[in-house]
């Protein structure tokens with residue numbers, strides 16, 4: 001099920017993650033990158049030091065939230081559990 005801390009607005013799902021430091025944030029991003037590539041569905045994201053902000057939308061569907069976004073969000077949540085403090 002969708003983690004309620006993903007905010008849905010403006011046809012995007014957004015979640016902010018705060019890790020211990022940059023290296024942990026980047027390990028998380030590396031793992032998400034591999035899953036995104038597997039899924040053929042990719043995050044819009046930003047990283048500053050220990051903070052990663054991810055927004056998910058489907059540009060192939062006119063920038064709307066689709067099942068592909070919800071599925072990737074769930075996978076990201078599972079990955080994040082390993083890296084969050």
Ligand SMILES: C[C@H](O)[C@H](O)[C@H]1CNC2=NC(N)=NC(=O)C2=N1
Nearest residue numbers: 040041042043057058059060061
């Ligand atoms: C051809 C390729 O599979 C598509 O462009 C995929 C790639 N990754 C994607 N990622 C996201 N977030 N939305 C898409 O519509 C999308 N389309």
